[in-house]
Amino acid sequence: MRPAGKQPLQSLYFDYPLFEFRQPPELHGGDMQHPVVIAGAGPVGLTAALALAQQGVASVVVEKKDTVNDGSRAICVSRHSFETLQQLGAVAAFLDKALGWTRGRCYYRDQLIHRLEMPHSEDERFLPMYNIQQQYIEQFLIDKTADYPDLIELRWQSEVSELKNSADGVSLGINTPEGSYSLRGNYLLAADGARSTVRELLGLRLQGDNLPGNYVIADVRMAHEFPTERRSFFESSGNPDATVLVHRQPDNIWRVDWQILPGDDPDDAVRENNVRERVAAILAMIGHEGEWELEWWSIYTANTLCLDNYRHGRVLFIGDSGHIVPIFGVRGLNNGIADAVNAAWKLACVLKRLAPASLLDSYSPERRGATIDVLRNAGKSSRFMTPPTRGYALMRKAVLELALTQEFTRPFADPRQVQPYNYEDSPLTTPEAGAGEFTSGPAPGAPLHNCRLDEDDYLLDHIGHSFTVLYFSIEARPSSELAALFAQLYQLDPACCILRITGAADQVNEDDVLVDASGRISRAYDAIAGTVYLVRPDRYVAGRWKSANPEEILAALRRALGGSKP
Amino acid sequence: MNKSLEFDELEQVYELIADAIDCAGQESEVLFLSKLCITLAHRVGDLQLVEDAIHIASDGQCTAHKAAPCPGNEKRGGTP
Ligand SMILES: Cc1cc2nc3c(=O)[nH]c(=O)nc-3n(C[C@H](O)[C@H](O)[C@H](O)COP(=O)(O)OP(=O)(O)OC[C@H]3O[C@@H](n4cnc5c(N)ncnc54)[C@H](O)[C@@H]3O)c2cc1C
Numbered sequence: 162m163r164p165a166g167k168q169p170l171q172s173l174y175f176d177y178p179l180f181e182f183r184q185p186p187e188l189h190g191g192d193m194q195h196p197v198v199i200a201g202a203g204p205v206g207l208t209a210a211l212a213l214a215q216q217g218v219a220s221v222v223v224e225k226k227d228t229v230n231d232g233s234r235a236i237c238v239s240r241h242s243f244e245t246l247q248q249l250g251a252v253a254a255f256l257d258k259a260l261g262w263t264r265g266r267c268y269y270r271d272q273l274i275h276r277l278e279m280p281h282s283e284d285e286r287f288l289p290m291y292n293i294q295q296q297y298i299e300q301f302l303i304d305k306t307a308d309y310p311d312l313i314e315l316r317w318q319s320e321v322s323e324l325k326n327s328a329d330g331v332s333l334g335i336n337t338p339e340g341s342y343s344l345r346g347n348y349l350l351a352a353d354g355a356r357s358t359v360r361e362l363l364g365l366r367l368q369g370d371n372l373p374g375n376y377v378i379a380d381v382r383m384a385h386e387f388p389t390e391r392r393s394f395f396e397s398s399g400n401p402d403a404t405v406l407v408h409r410q411p412d413n414i415w416r417v418d419w420q421i422l423p424g425d426d427p428d429d430a431v432r433e434n435n436v437r438e439r440v441a442a443i444l445a446m447i448g449h450e451g452e453w454e455l456e457w458w459s460i461y462t463a464n465t466l467c468l469d470n471y472r473h474g475r476v477l478f479i480g481d482s483g484h485i486v487p488i489f490g491v492r493g494l495n496n497g498i499a500d501a502v503n504a505a506w507k508l509a510c511v512l513k514r515l516a517p518a519s520l521l522d523s524y525s526p527e528r529r530g531a532t533i534d535v536l537r538n539a540g541k542s543s544r545f546m547t548p549p550t551r552g553y554a555l556m557r558k559a560v561l562e563l564a565l566t567q568e569f570t571r572p573f574a575d576p577r578q579v580q581p582y583n584y585e586d587s588p589l590t591t592p593e594a595g596a597g598e599f600t601s602g603p604a605p606g607a608p609l610h611n612c613r614l615d616e617d618d619y620l621l622d623h624i625g626h627s628f629t630v631l632y633f634s635i636e637a638r639p640s641s642e643l644a645a646l647f648a649q650l651y652q653l654d655p656a657c658c659i660l661r662i663t664g665a666a667d668q669v670n671e672d673d674v675l676v677d678a679s680g681r682i683s684r685a686y687d688a689i690a691g692t693v694y695l696v697r698p699d700r701y702v703a704g705r706w707k708s709a710n711p712e713e714i715l716a717a718l719r720r721a722l723g724g725s726k727p
Numbered sequence: 728m729n730k731s732l733e734f735d736e737l738e739q740v741y742e743l744i745a746d747a748i749d750c751a752g753q754e755s756e757v758l759f760l761s762k763l764c765i766t767l768a769h770r771v772g773d774l775q776l777v778e779d780a781i782h783i784a785s786d787g788q789c790t791a792h793k794a795a796p797c798p799g800n801e802k803r804g805g806t807p
């Protein structure tokens with residue numbers, strides 16, 4: 162909602178683009194089967210289009226709106242998502258605009274009870290979290306699609322209204338300002354958000370709970386000096402009853418969230434004069450005395466909902482269409498981005514005939530597993546942020562009061578921020594052969610760790626777009642055995658990137674060699690000469706071997722491509 | 728291992744808690760008891776013991792995961 166007198170897209174800081182409708186060939190009787198159709202140009206659909214294009218796979222994105230997201234929704238983007246954006250070649254614009262942060266403060270009755278410190282080290286290129294408004298996220302992704310004029314077609318003002326999901330493809334009915342047409346694809350990625358039309362057309366329902374408890378979320382513009390940190394307030398003097406959150410965003414925009422109490426009327430809570438009154442009280446509490454302007458507000462209810470299965474034949478659900486999670490812990494968009502890249506590399510391998518269609522079977526267990534994990538954590542945070550019953554409210558008060566003097570209850574105030582999910586149990590992951598061989602480094606199923614090599618030079622800068630093999634060796638030439646293995650790996654995945662990591666500094670000139678003069682990567686990855694890590698296109702470790710065993714590495718790549726277990 | 732209190736110690740605890748409830752006052756006694764419970768649970772350091780204690784104190788009515796859910800609690804049971 163915007164203040165009275167403002168037009169729907171009249172923002173204090175963001176110029177909404179207007180995307181025109183262009184007639185597609187199908188409107189004039191053209192009939193073609195596109196490799197991938199993506200429903201929805203939200204952040205998740207756009208990420209999927211970019212990830213597919215990077216693998217050389219063309220997609221058509223149909224979006225019912227003519228602009229980006231109205232009002233502010235997601236603001237917190239995680240390091241793991243930034244690493245994905247880097248891999249997609251899109252991170253520069255985000256780094257220019259976003260505000261990075263590592264810390265938070267939690268107050269109870271105006272006293273600081275918890276200092277949140279998110280894990281960070283000099284091995285990281287990116288900070289643990291960045292704040293940036295969703296409309297910028299979408300805008301920057303849309304800008305990036307221009308790099309792929311032949312591979313990404315964005316069709317605005319095009320609404321999915323019908324769907325036929327058959328064994329050999331999907332057929333969609335698209336409504337546009339100039340009439341309807343039918344659009345065919347080999348696969349459909351449903352990225353059409355929480356109110357997914359695709360989900361409805363397939364007769365599917367989200368399962369789970371609508372948690373009790375509402376929040377009002379407001380964005381205000383003001384010149385306010387405070388570091389970019391997450392601030393949470395419980396029972397503050399200004400707002401004794403409601404929990405309050407404050408976040409800084411780019412362009413002097415501040416996000417203020419406050420809880421609506423069980424007895425309060427939500428319709429009342431979002432009336433402009435009431436919103437202004439609450440915002441004024443909260444700003445007074447944080448010590449802001451200057452001017453402020455109201456940009457936008459909305460009401461938010463915490464849900465923990467997801468589909469039982471994220472794949473239905475040739476339709477894969479990515480992002481909010483398949484799961485709706487509470488915002489505390491900032492997982493919606495971050496997990497949606499992870500869905501998009503997971504689905505994209507698998508689809509690309511299937512469409513390029515590098516993998517059987519059964520590779521797609523792993524999408525739902527991997528990403529639904531991530532959702533269940535999120536729901537477990539997010540459910541806990543929501544029950545803390547909006548206690549659903551008297552019992553929960555009482556226990557929260559008990560631990561917060563104790564936290565004033567006792568260390569042991571302070572972690573309750575931790576927001577349990579999003580962590581990348583682990584695919585250890587995935588059928589695509591090859592477990593370690595000898596248990597205990599490695600004492601550190603990312604285990605099979607975990608995402609790669611970054612590692613600083615030099616000023617502005619990190620391990621993840623060098624990762625490929627498809628599978629990557631990290632092999633640790635000081636020999637400039639691979640043994641004949643390894644050379645034969647690499648040839649076979651290239652056959653299985655022609656785009657795979659074989660990266661040799663060496664301690665010898667005289668080999669700097671080759672681009673497939675990383676010089677690890679200080680031994681930093683070797684230590685972080687617990688590697689010796691001969692160690693190999695096989696890494697999936699989404700930067701997850703598919704398998705690792707202390708000393709290379711060509712047969713096992715080959716089998717692990719086959720397995721990661723959806724082949725049968727060795 | 729944890730051992731039970733001797734009866735005369737338990738008697739002392741009985742009176743200490745009674746005094747503390749009075750001291751907290753009617754307004755705050757429930758909050759006091761909640762704080763006491765979570766502090767004791769933290770010190771006991773044995774989840775099973777705490778679960779058993781909740782079971783005993785609620786006459787087996789409201790033990791999470793074990794008995795039939797209490798009203799208001801059933802929401803947590805379903806998927807996921
Ligand atoms: C107030 C709020 C704060 C949030 N904060 C965070 C945060 O800090 N961090 C975080 O990670 N997440 C956050 N989230 C969640 C985040 O906004 C969503 O998870 C994210 O937008 C999901 O992206 P999506 O692309 O799946 O869906 P959406 O962003 O909803 O995009 C779906 C797109 O599909 C289009 N569409 C819908 N139906 C059709 C159709 N029939 N045909 C064609 N197109 C269609 C829509 O117009 C839309 O553009 C927040 C959410 C809210 C509401």
